[in-house]
Amino acid sequence: MAGIYLHIPFCKQACHYCNFHFSTQLNYKSEMIAALCQEVEIRHGEISEPITSIYFGGGTPSLLAANELEAIFSALRSYFEIAPKAEITLEANPDDLDQEKLSMLKESGINRLSIGIQSFDDDSLKYCNRAHDSSEAASCLKLAKDAGFTNISADLMYALPGTDLDHWAKDLQRLLLFSPRHISLYGLTIEERTVFGKWQTLGKLDEVPEVKAADQYRLAIEVLSNAGYDHYEVSNFAKPGYHSRHNTSYWQGAPYLGIGPGAHSYNGKARGANISNNQTYMRAIRSDQLPIEWEQLSDLDKLNEYLFTGLRTNKGIDLNIIKEQFGKHLYDDYKALLSDFATRGLLTKTNNNIRLTSEGFMIADEITWRLFYDT
């Protein structure tokens, strides 16, 4: 199991909440694609096993033109062995997804779409400065199906300013009409250096209070479970057999190669981060340099990562693994804390496994750091 992540660092316009790495300057897109291809070439030796998942993330990968996508695929194919049934996901925004684009994507070999719907409410979409409206949100889901995509994931955001539980219930219902195979739900977090971040400091942001946000999350869990979705990770829900393989490999500690500015890599021992600046990135690649910084992980770093990625999933964490791989006895080390969490209904413990309940998922971060080991 090994994955490749490709970061497409361009967006048509900046959404007000977003602090991802992207530029709205599209004029050097083809140069960037060339650089990505060159990085693929430079780094091909880092992974030798067959690639089981490829993920185009961003930014907005649906901005890629047919020839650009083809260029990337041809680079990938010439340097890696791509497993026959590899999951190949592309993140897309509704406004890019017309019939033509969809059939192009389909033909290029993309077999999974992750569509940034975010909301079906025009006011919310506008407030967030999204590039699409509610009718595009709805039509793209249908068009994608018509184009032959079966494995579709949709992103929705909750706790958007000005929304209440009714809004949110309606959004969920509208999404379920299209029965996507996979749904990711992201609660709005206000990040520094975003428009919302600025509004927040100015006191101009009508934030949904935490308690209400929690109610929205709780409602989603209930509605989606009733609709047959498996809540397999804090923010992810899937119909049986449709878990995101790419993301799952992140959580399971599989190696992945991150290509592009701001992309992250993992080789089983160290985590790498490419520089998050388009120009510096391209300049480095052009002169055959890798603009990457590696951080070696200690055993305890790995253990802590295992704890937090594991506790975010419904598989939970395996006490045997912790004992055998890291030599720690989590249950003994945190006996009182764990039983306190259990009595509060935040987690369940069976023989050798600890997993968070839905209520536990809500405060997963708070629970997790308390179970960390000192590094």
Added chain:
Amino acid sequence: MEHIRNFCIIAHIDHGKSTLADRLIQTTQTVSDREMQAQLLDDMDLERERGITIKSHAIQMYFPFEGKEYTFNLIDTPGHVDFSYEVSRSIAACEGALLVVDAAQGIEAQTISNLYLAMEHDLEVIPVLNKIDLPGAMIEEVSDQIIDLIGCEKEDIIHASAKEGIGITEILEAIVHRIPSPKGNPDEPLQAMIFDSVFNSYRGIEVFFRVFNGTLKKGDHVKFVNTGKTYGADEIGVLRLQHEPKKEISAGNVGYLISGIKVAKEVKVGDTITHVDNPTQRQVKGFEDVKPMVFAGIYPVETSEFEELRASMEKLQLNDASLVWEPETSAALGFGFRCGFLGMLHMEIVQERLEREFDMTVITTVPSVRFHAIKENGDVVKVSAPSELPESNTLSHVEEPYIRAQIITKSEFIGPVIALCMDKRGEIKNQVYLTSDRVELTFELPLAEIVFDFFDRLKTISRGYASLDYELIGYKKSTMVKLDIMLNGEGVDALSAVVHRDKAYEWGKRLCEKLRELLPRQMFEIAIQAAIGQKIIARETVKAMRKNVLAKCYGGDISRKRKLLEKQKKGKKRMRQVGNVEIPQEAFMAVLKLDQ
């Protein structure tokens, strides 16, 4: 000896003492131009950053004049009321004082109190009207104030600008002419007084002294009279900008002594140094013991660092003789110290110095004054921590310290100033017009009422035109109660306070509100209660945390997220646990922020 002049510079805060010292140092070419910088003597980082003098600083200068070479020992003193103790120590080593008055501000509260200190010690006072370069300088008016205050002649006042270098030669000449040379006999038995000490991590403790009689030679066998300890005078010298070793220091002069002293407690400011053989019979009349005004607990943030904290405090005490402490334990905070401070600025500075110079982050608890609890059986218990207050069934009554406060302000602010002092349970005692629109008000006030925000409020209501000086006058009976804070039903001893009954409700309410802001939400609700005995007088709730999970680990950026969580874990280590509630260090200092 007749060519030595020992003097200090005294004034109200910010009137320009240190800047004047700069000019004197420069004009006498004591330092090279390259070494010169503004407020040269304020050599602590903290002093330079805050632009104020915290500690007295001594320096020796040579001044050739009328064909003779004079030796000046200058001591620059701090102006802030918390450090008036430093002024009195410096004064004891001098024969004269430059009394600096800002021509744009006029006489202020510490001008008067420091002047009286100098007069008590019979110092020759040279009035210096400083900052005459300022457009707002009121030369005539302030001169009249000075004449009134000291009873000097108009001609005695030297007009100067420390900033522009005006009047400096005149001052130097006046020092020679007006300040008496020290008296004393170099051949008598050694009698020297310790007026300061600093800790030097390479050389141990440096002791600063003034010789009144006799001569101290390098290598002499000396004794500190008060402690009875004996030492060899390994190195002695004079206080040039860099210390300059000498073979001997004799009567009238000021110098330093290094003798391998490692233990702070052995050096007591005010102690007498004499020879082991042929000791003096005359012990220098020491200073009054420092009277701490405010008491608070100081605890290491990491409980394991208690011993390190003790060592740091001992070192700090070496150049801050006014810091006193004894060990204390708290159920909430573990092992720490109950410390006495001269005031809130002093407390803040101690805390900051511990942090900077010793890398010790500490938790400071609710500051308190020292009460006297009179028990039914007549015993008097000194209470400087709420936990020391005797049980109410054995208690007859409580007395609290009172101060006499001198406030100088413009007449237009008399009304608001009186109202403020009334609100602080004060009583007006006197009202004197210094000029037609400057008035000196005298109040008696409970010390506890001025400890926290009094001075800030005074400044606010008078738009900056008020200065305050105070001294302890004694104890008066008061209805004080112990106010406790409980978190989820468990008392937090470190948050208790002894407050006046009439103020208890307000205090409890505001403290609960502040704590609600400062306590991080936890997985369960936290009830914050303020109580007097069994009676709950205020309550607030910190809601349980409902949601805390980052939605997305995007693009596999897992280390960033791990680090975020590890940071939270580190933060928790710095918290204290009472029952199941985690309390961050800021919460213990909540009281200090009640007004913000």
